[in-house]
Amino acid sequence: MAPKLSPPLFTWLILLTLSLIFLYSKILFLYPSSPTKTHAPIPCNLFNGHWVSDPNRIPIYDETCPFHRNAWNCLRNQRDNMGRINSWKWVPEKCELPRIDPLGFLGLMRNKRIGFVGDSLNENFLASFLCVLRVGDLGAKKWKRKGAWRGAFFPKFNVTVAYHRAVLLSKYEWQPKESTVPNRDGLEGIYRVDVDIPANDWADISGFYDVLVFNTGHWWGYDKFPKEKPLVFYKAGRPIVPPLQMLDGLKVVLDNTVSYIKKEFPKSTIKFWRLQSPRHFYGGEWNQNGSCLFNEPLEEVQLDLWFDPSNNGVNKEARQLNRLIEEALQGTDIQLLDLTHLSEFRADAHPAIWLGKKDAVAIWGQDCMHWCLPGVPDTWVDILSQLIRYNFETGR
Ligand SMILES: *[C@@H]1O[C@H](CO)[C@@H](O)[C@H](O)[C@H]1NC(C)=O
Ligand SMILES: *[C@@H]1O[C@H](CO)[C@@H](O)[C@H](O)[C@H]1NC(C)=O
Secondary structure, eight states, rough: OOOEEEEEEEHHHHHHHHHHHHHHHHHHOOOOOOOTTTTOOOSSSSEEEEEEEEOOOOOOTTTTTOEEEEEETTTTTTTTTTHHHTTEEEEESSSOOOOOHHHHHHOOOOOTTEEEEEEEHHHHHHHHHHHHHHHTTTTEEEETTOOOOOEEEETTTTTTEEEEEESSSSEEEEEEESOOSSSSSSSOOEEEEEEEEEEETTTTTTTTEOOOOOOOOTSSSSTSSOTOOOOOEEEEEEEEESSOOHHHHHHHHHHHHHHHHHHHHHSSSEEEOOOOOOOOOOOOOOOTOBBBBHHHHOOOGGHHHOGGGGGTTTHHHHHHHHHHHHHTTTTTTTEEOHHHHHHTOOOOOOOBBBBBSTTHHHHHOBBBBSSBSHHHHHHHHHHHHHOOOOOOTTTO
């Protein structure tokens, strides 16, 4: 027979247990990165850190994922060095970044929807996300509604993840010059940008997604919109005077997009803005034989040389644009997804000359802008999934 505890001793035991639980919860709170606890709060700044080589690391999907885009499917295109590229692990300064658990994450997202809005670098991000999540639900099906360019539905969990292509975010359209008389400035027409009207592709999604990831970036350059076909900015249906230079136009588009999001999207929608994905053209622009045949990531000491605008390098625009974006987002409930720094290291991880198509390099040059999959965007997915989980668990 179990010995009977006297009532005072029993009370003391209960008090002792309660205080132990209390202390333990304090400890967990103080050391949230405790690796034994998978559902810890966000442990630290996940954007600062370094890449560590881990030869045992392998990607969690391969070239057979149906959500690849051919030009980024570097395994199928037999890009050199893929094993090495995927052996690097991002280690934040003050904690570990766990790899996403696709099944667990889909469970957390049950009956929810995640949307990406922006340019092809967000599509690159999406393709990685879909291939990763598919590991948790092989029944994933292509999904394309609400103006989405592409996406997938995960039936086991009723989760939708999709991408809306809107490269400038605002609506823009080509307007050829009316007069047929050739003029000296060589103007062929204009791209009219309505800064206060979101592109149709995402004009209709307010309230539909639980999580949104915005970006805009590499279209804001003179190679996309040269002076014969410039961007001309309109507001309230009239041209803005005096006409804005491209980056001033970007500022106005950002301000208008941010206030549109604030006004039209519910507070409960978790909103992220992904900062610039850096390019790694070495020795020239994309159309000047710029190349990225690197076997290893860059060293930290090389980054400023490549990317600090004051060095006027080929790839300086990432940090330039980031400044404008960070300014426009100040004081809003849109969270920064600052994937720039960690990506700056990875000159080794672009498709480069392995584009899966004969002559592609001769026509388009190397691709030192998008990323191989599997590859760096899988780390973006690890980070985003941590932040989403954190937002839901803290009831933001
Ligand atoms: C699936 O999720 C959507 C929201 O994303 C919800 O409206 C719908 O009711 C869900 N369907 C089922 C069968 O639970
Ligand atoms: C690029 O390389 C090709 C072949 O080597 C050469 O013919 C061409 O002039 C180069 N272009 C530039 C802009 O350097």
